[in-house]
Amino acid sequence: MDEVDKQIVKLLKDDSRSGYGEIGTKVGLSEGAVRKRIKTLTDQGIIRKFTVKIALAEGAQAITLLATNPSQPTQEVSKKIQAIPNVETTYEVSGEYDIVAVISGMNMTEVNECIEKIRMVEGIVKTNTMIVLRSS
Numbered sequence: 001m002d003e004v005d006k007q008i009v010k011l012l013k014d015d016s017r018s019g020y021g022e023i024g025t026k027v028g029l030s031e032g033a034v035r036k037r038i039k040t041l042t043d044q045g046i047i048r049k050f051t052v053k054i055a056l057a058e059g060a061q062a063i064t065l066l067a068t069n070p071s072q073p074t075q076e077v078s079k080k081i082q083a084i085p086n087v088e089t090t091y092e093v094s095g096e097y098d099i100v101a102v103i104s105g106m107n108m109t110e111v112n113e114c115i116e117k118i119r120m121v122e123g124i125v126k127t128n129t130m131i132v133l134r135s136s
Contacts, residue, residue: 001046004029008037009047016050060111061088061104061132064118065097072123074098080121086114097128 001009007027011018020031020038027034041047068077074092078099082090091100101118105111108131115129 001041005037005041005046008034009041012038012047012050059104059106060108061102061135062111062115063130063132064101064103064115065128065130066099066101066118066124067096067126068098068123069125077121077123080123081118084114084117084121086110087118097126 004027008023011023011026020034023029024031024034029037038047066077066081068074078090078092081087081099081101086103086105087101088104089102092098093100103111103114103118105114111131115127118124119127
């Protein structure tokens with residue numbers, strides 16, 4: 001990934017709806033060149049998904065810390081959690097907890113339903129959920 005690719009990724013992180021032409025103008029490339037670079041970044045797995053982030057005023061978000069059973073591979077448990085609707089991102093971490101899940105929904109009911117589904121995943125032994133009150 002060169003500096004232009006890094007600029008493209010940053011622009012997409014700021015606004016994933018940016019058009020190829022708009023990005024090209026900002027990084028000094030043609031629309032076709034930007035399209036090709038984004039396809040390559042996607043094919044290589046550097047860009048994994050384009051997403052919509054709902055403002056907290058319009059929805060609800062939570063961060064859930066998850067401890068796993070040591071007999072279950074953390075990576076497998078993490079994949080199961082990532083497949084649950086409303087799980088935005090998962091991180092495998094070190095410390096008291098093994099996985100962090102970022103959950104978002106249109107309301108607290110959706111977030112709570114997601115947390116309940118996570119608690120039922122085989123290998124989860126403990127959860128600690130924090131509701132996000134404000135983000136900046």
